[in-house]
Amino acid sequence: MSISPVLLMYALIFGGILLLVEAIYLLTFGRSVRLGSRLNRRMEMLESGGKRSDVIERLRKETNQHSGGAAIPFYSLLAEKAEKGKIAFSPVMLMLMMIILGCVGFLAMTLFTGAPTLLKVGVSAAMGIGGIWVWVSGKAKKRRDMIEEQLPDAIDLLVRGLRVGHPFTHALASAAKEIPDPLGTELGLIADEAAYGRDVGEALMAFAERMDMQDIRFLAVSVTIQAQSGGNLAEILDGLSKVVRARFKLFRRVRAITAEAKWSGMFLSAFPIVAMLTISMIKPDYYDEVKETALFIPVALVVVAFLIVNVIYMRKMVNIQV
Numbered sequence: 001m002s003i004s005p006v007l008l009m010y011a012l013i014f015g016g017i018l019l020l021v022e023a024i025y026l027l028t029f030g031r032s033v034r035l036g037s038r039l040n041r042r043m044e045m046l047e048s049g050g051k052r053s054d055v056i057e058r059l060r061k062e063t064n065q066h067s068g069g070a071a072i073p074f075y076s077l078l079a080e081k082a083e084k085g086k087i088a089f090s091p092v093m094l095m096l097m098m099i100i101l102g103c104v105g106f107l108a109m110t111l112f113t114g115a116p117t118l119l120k121v122g123v124s125a126a127m128g129i130g131g132i133w134v135w136v137s138g139k140a141k142k143r144r145d146m147i148e149e150q151l152p153d154a155i156d157l158l159v160r161g162l163r164v165g166h167p168f169t170h171a172l173a174s175a176a177k178e179i180p181d182p183l184g185t186e187l188g189l190i191a192d193e194a195a196y197g198r199d200v201g202e203a204l205m206a207f208a209e210r211m212d213m214q215d216i217r218f219l220a221v222s223v224t225i226q227a228q229s230g231g232n233l234a235e236i237l238d239g240l241s242k243v244v245r246a247r248f249k250l251f252r253r254v255r256a257i258t259a260e261a262k263w264s265g266m267f268l269s270a271f272p273i274v275a276m277l278t279i280s281m282i283k284p285d286y287y288d289e290v291k292e293t294a295l296f297i298p299v300a301l302v303v304v305a306f307l308i309v310n311v312i313y314m315r316k317m318v319n320i321q322v
Contacts, residue, residue: 010123013108017101017131024097029088040184043177056192059185062088063210078136084211085140086182094132102128143182144211148248150183151215155241162234168223169194201227215244265314272307 025033033041045055066083068091075091082094089097105124109115115123154175161171169191176188186207194200201224208216218240226233279286290296 009112013105013112014127014131016108017105017127018135020104021097021101021131021135025089033088040176040179040181040188042185042188052192056189056196059189062086063189065090078133081136081140085136085143087136087139094136098128098132100128101131144213147183147186147211147213148215150179152241152245152248154179154183154187155219155237155244159234159238159241162237168233169200172200215247218243261317265317269311269314
């Protein structure tokens, strides 16, 4: 029993498409767009001779270019993830990349498979759209996870700066130089905007809403309340840092405890489909006796509906929020 070479070829082509997207992204914008770079992108742009105002304008453009994507009928499904991932590609460029990747997939299937033309068109379109979707989703998830991990250290740097007497914006700018991407560039951009007159609490809240992160909302609210009513901001942020660390620790503990349940849910959801495909490959004529009966299609639809309900229910059971 072996896997169909055609399916294996499709999987290899799709994997190649994902690698091609990443390669084009890095060639277009350079290595500075990589998440986790020790020298964050804002600092690299400034050290390369860019004017501060030009750097702010470019970073703000990249930040806000996907916010209006909801107006585009198809792209609206991708706009939120692209905004969270801060994809430097513009919406038009992402749509163009879907077309390019679809053409690459069609060419690869033409060279390496003998599939009919209509099938190649459909599969290549799915690969182009699906490749961009998977790539953007992966970028958004990785960026959000890294910001969550970096936030407690960033708050600690803010606390140290405030305790030695620096104003908040100065402490924020100093922390932005020490924190790598992705959080370093975001904090630096907020500090630059505050230097040009924007309310720092408003800028932090806009960042929190864009990333949909509760911890950053707490930071924005703390800064705003302290600015309006006074108080020891260093002590407030020190307490917030401890809360964020404890919450992150609890989240990891819950994830470790529920790992077995999640894998069980994935296995139980995938097992019926894998079993059906395996039976079909081992004995292709297994279902021949029932295919011609009147109840075959209705029963098959019922089974598919139950499988979908099973997947949804399993995902809800193991999706524990902290």
